Amino acid sequence: MIVYDLQCQAGAHRFEGWFKSSDDFARQCERGLVTCPHCGSGEVGKALQAPRLARKGNQRSESRTPSREQAPPEQREATPPSAPQPRASAGKSAVAGGALPPEAIEAFTRLARAQVEALKSSRNVGKDFVETARAMHYGKREAEAIHGEASLRDAHELIEEGVAVVPLPFATTTPDKAN
Structure with missing residues (x-):
């Protein structure tokens, strides 16, 4: 599915539209099926939008805090090692990998x-x-x-x-x- 930010020419209303593909969007526009939900205008086009870039699911974000081993020697002793995260128990919300x-x-x-x-x-x-x-x-x-x-x-x-x-x-x- 593709999500487009759309805008009607009549009232400059902005709204979102979901389509199977860009060709599907074009076909629906040609058939007059894309209309503004605010004013009903059929003069609708794509609005400028920021790109939606998703991080790959197998990538980890960089840690902002240095690990114990990366810390300067004077801080290593004062910083306790990280404790393992507890597993979710009954009644708590959980996702794969922890709470x-x-x-x-x-x-x-x-x-x-x-x-x-x-x-x-x-x-x-x-x-x-x-x-x-x-x-x-x-x-x-x-x-x-x-x-x-x-x-x-x-x-x-x-x-x-x-x-x-x-x-x-x-x-x-x-x-x-x-x-």
Whole structure:
């Protein structure tokens, strides 16, 4: 998937668009499927954006603090050797290689709270999500904030049609399926 920062020519609104490829973006523009979610304008183009360069997964970041062996001799004695990181125990969040850093826990907590607020201000349409989202996109139904269920394939098809959908980062349980 490619994420483009887009901008409408009419109102200069900026928004994000996800596409399978740059050719997919061009085809959708030609068919008039890319529109501004703020004003509905079909005059949309790519906005200037900073490159998104990701570090390879097998690279380690350089340590900013010298290791005990790299420290000057006068500091070696005063600096205790690094203790091994404890393994995550039951009830603690963990990822491969150790416990989550506090910043990550805080970020996930904020994301979870944002999802809760988004769900509160939207209507659950359950298995009718794809049909309802499509109907709203094509003007057959009044637009409103909704959430529900969609297969990965259906979500990709909606995105290809220009329907703005976002997956929920955390699983949810509907009241009828809760214990």
